[in-house]
Amino acid sequence: MQKKHIAVIFGGKSSEHEVSRVSAAYVISQIPADQYEIITIGITKTGRWFLYTGSTESIADGSWEKDENNRTAFIAPAPSVHGIIVVNKDGSTEKIHLDVVFPVLHGKNGEDGTLQGLLEMSEIPYVGCGVLASAECMDKVSTNIMFEHAGIDQAAFTWFYSSEYQSDPEKCIAQTEAALPQYPVFVKPANAGSSVGVSKAHSREELAAAIEKAAKEDSRILIEENIVGKEVECAVLGNKEPFVSVPGQIAPAAEFYDYDAKYNNAASKLYIPAQISETLSEQVRAIAAKAYLALGCEGLSRVDFFVTDEGRILLNEINTLPGFTSISMYPKLMAASGIEGSQLIEKLISLAFERAEKNV
Template structure:
């Protein structure tokens, strides 16, 4: 049975360009004999744009930047028009949100799909919202009994009311070096590594440009190991991988622009440590109510201590990203096969939800 597959990408987010790279890779990998593909581009201003069905892959990423139907199209009118077209199709349909960060990975687009009662790929409303917020994630992970590095949370209001108090709190409870992170962003956007008070002050000012809540973490000396998890009720973890570090931390340019990252898959760690990482990754995945996919990142100290760093519910998903490559090295799953598997998870989850009763 052929499905109508809607790809949502771009978005009103600082991770807009990353979403375009993800969409470009997915479109190249799809089997057009199995899917009628409808790319839907969301501009930086929130305008939803569509040119109907595609019958083949795009030749260049610029082709994905679609134009609004009319110059005076608004965010609300463009959304209404496209949703009416989506709902009017009587054939089977599934949505694949490829929106990283705000307005895509935070539960908002997932809530819209739930209201429309349309199957969609990836995590649900609750898991998306919790996992994107680093402060909430840390609270859930602590309840699950998984070790994390020392951290504190500070709101923008606290910063405006008493900057010196926030600085002192970080210095007393966390110390240097530390990392300042916007609570609800990915791709290392707005993150600073700080070794003194001047750097901390500048790092906080930078992070508050992107979020009203920040997380400050104590630096862990060691290696960062990543593991891919997929599945709904019975998730599986891949073999771990890692980037060979040349920098103190991977900023946005290191991850996406300079092309100098070196991966090691599998990570060169003992089998017993691999098992611990996989077990903790699945525990974290289930604690956050994840489904479909997530990447779980850990720190390992030279003494063998293991700390969970973060859970990413829409990890980098180009053909050179860690998530798909870890599955390829684990069990031979190709990128195209992985995309179809994630679509299958979405359809199965949606079918199960249709069994829920809403009346007595």
């Protein structure tokens, strides 16, 4: 049997470039080598695309960029190519056919529907959510509006454009304090990830500074009431009939789960299953499936909640391409629910083919 060609795309211009590389190394290690020929495409932080043919370890540590055999390569939008165009050192080009793409990119340009749009045009099946679900889940203002419409409980929120704040800061502060009368509040850029630009503001002064910080990341600013509760997450897998994992829980080692607590602080802990009652756990899973379908997610997503001591369940966000390292919540939750390593990867690939067939 001829092996299918799978492209794993990693890196990218987003602030989550490093995490993406470690996720990609794990995903590659779990793709069944007897069935697939793996083609690795790296995107540098400056946005250059290369076909990379070296070791997986060099993807994880970043040294892949210095590989002498790297050649410029890109997905062709034209369906007639159905793959990548590689530019050789002498300027000649060649085509490599792809059967499926596994984008292992987090954040901007990878998880937000942009790459998915290119893959739609190319007509190459790909793992994970489509254009609309990716874009909606990436933008926290859009997600909150969709949750509100779907009747899913979440933190009270308000939002404005950073340009509105620049031209009339008092008006935006007044709007925030009217909608969310109590400090602290959470300030977030609508489009970002890994807690970049997210702050907890305890006073009007801190609010102003937090807005300035968030405005560096995106043109829309979201402000939310502060929720005190456990951070509970579910891994979801599937297209129109999603499977939801047992919920897990993160216990940040900092005041909130900021970038450092997520990736650098070993004291941040994961609990699987989450330390909540069986009843709450079932409710969380049901809401995860409802939110996944309401946003049109496909393939996979990690759905993140707050669960308060009073038993209130509030949806925080959906990550359509969650961290996928060996110690990440998504693969761990799936493993705890009986779907282990390469089995998970095979399922994700088959879901990509299933969707592509249905869309024809």
